[in-house]
Amino acid sequence: MxxxxxxxxxxxxxxxxxxxxxxxxxxxxxxxxxxxxELTPRQHILSGIDKMTHQLYLHHFLALDPLHPRHFNHxxxxxxxxxxxxxxxxxxxxxxxxxxxxxxxxxxxxxxxRIVAALSLMRDRPFNAREKMRLRAVLPLVEVAxxxxxxxxxxxHLTPKEQEIVEMIREGACNxxxxxxxxxxxxxxxxxLRNIFSKTHASNRTELLRNVSTAWYERQAx
Numbered sequence: 610m611x612x613x614x615x616x617x618x619x620x621x622x623x624x625x626x627x628x629x630x631x632x633x634x635x636x637x638x639x640x641x642x643x644x645x646x647e648l649t650p651r652q653h654i655l656s657g658i659d660k661m662t663h664q665l666y667l668h669h670f671l672a673l674d675p676l677h678p679r680h681f682n683h684x685x686x687x688x689x690x691x692x693x694x695x696x697x698x699x700x701x702x703x704x705x706x707x708x709x710x711x712x713x714x715x716x717x718x719x720x721x722x723r724i725v726a727a728l729s730l731m732r733d734r735p736f737n738a739r740e741k742m743r744l745r746a747v748l749p750l751v752e753v754a755x756x757x758x759x760x761x762x763x764x765x766h767l768t769p770k771e772q773e774i775v776e777m778i779r780e781g782a783c784n785x786x787x788x789x790x791x792x793x794x795x796x797x798x799x800x801x802l803r804n805i806f807s808k809t810h811a812s813n814r815t816e817l818l819r820n821v822s823t824a825w826y827e828r829q830a831x
Contacts, residue, residue: 617652617758624654626754630728630747631656634740639730641751643759648679648724658731662708673700676715678724685722688745689715690736709733714741716748718755720820721810726755752819767821771805774798775821778814 617623623641631637638657642650650671655663671677675698676689691713695701705711712735718726728751730736730744767775770791777787788798811817 617654621754622757623754626750627654627656627728630744630751631730633743633747634730634732634736636734637730637732639728641726641728641754643726643755644678644724648677648682650678650727666704670700670704673698673704675700676713676729678717678727681715681717682724687717687719687748688741689717690741705731712736714744716744716751718748718752718819720759725759726751749815749819752815756819756821767805767808771801771808774801774805775817779818 627639627641631639640653640655640658640663642653645651653663666674675691675695681689695705705713710731711733712731714730714736716728716730717724718728728747736744773791774787777790782790784795784798784802787793788795791798806812806817809817809820811820
């Protein structure tokens with residue numbers, strides 16, 4: 610089970626992450642949320658969206674949302690956009706247009722292929738191709754922020770040395786820097802990384818940081 614039922618702490622990285630992403634795209638407003646085991650959005654964090662509009666969405670339009678996680682969980686997509694057909698829907702006519710929303714984009718965070726969180730962005734004018742490219746590039750950041758809120762289900766039993774390497778990776782260290790600081794060879798670093806990736810079910814550093822949350826790592830290190 611991936612659902613986080615505890616309140617999200619005010620200092621969580623996802624708050625500043627969402628704020629910075631909405632600043633990246635002029636005029637954008639957004640919401641980040643967790644997705645429970647029934648693929649229902651929960652625990653929304655808002656940026657630029659007033660609470661009344663959000664409550665209206667939750668009570669009357671959530672089920673009509675064309676970018677709802679249920680529509681995409683069976684796919685491998687991590688990025689979803691509206692098409693022109695949305696303008697013919699009740700969702701667009703009754704919710705988007707009255708609230709000055711012309712376009713929406715959804716960025717999905719997955720764990721073992723299942724959607725566990727998402728970032729929804731809206732604006733009063735369409736997102737252009739360059740802005741969509743920028744938003745595609747922020748997925749790793751959203752994954753790391755989500756990992757802090759939604760720890761992995763089981764510990765990975767990393768050794769103290771492997772935990773040290775994970776922390777250096779979190780700080781942006783390359784293999785050469787890790788080798789230098791730990792006074793080990795590059796081949797030894799690569800061996801450690803293979804073991805770490807295997808234990809954390811990760812295929813690259815982005816997945817590693819997503820799978821090994823800050824909260825879990827601090828418990829192991831402490």
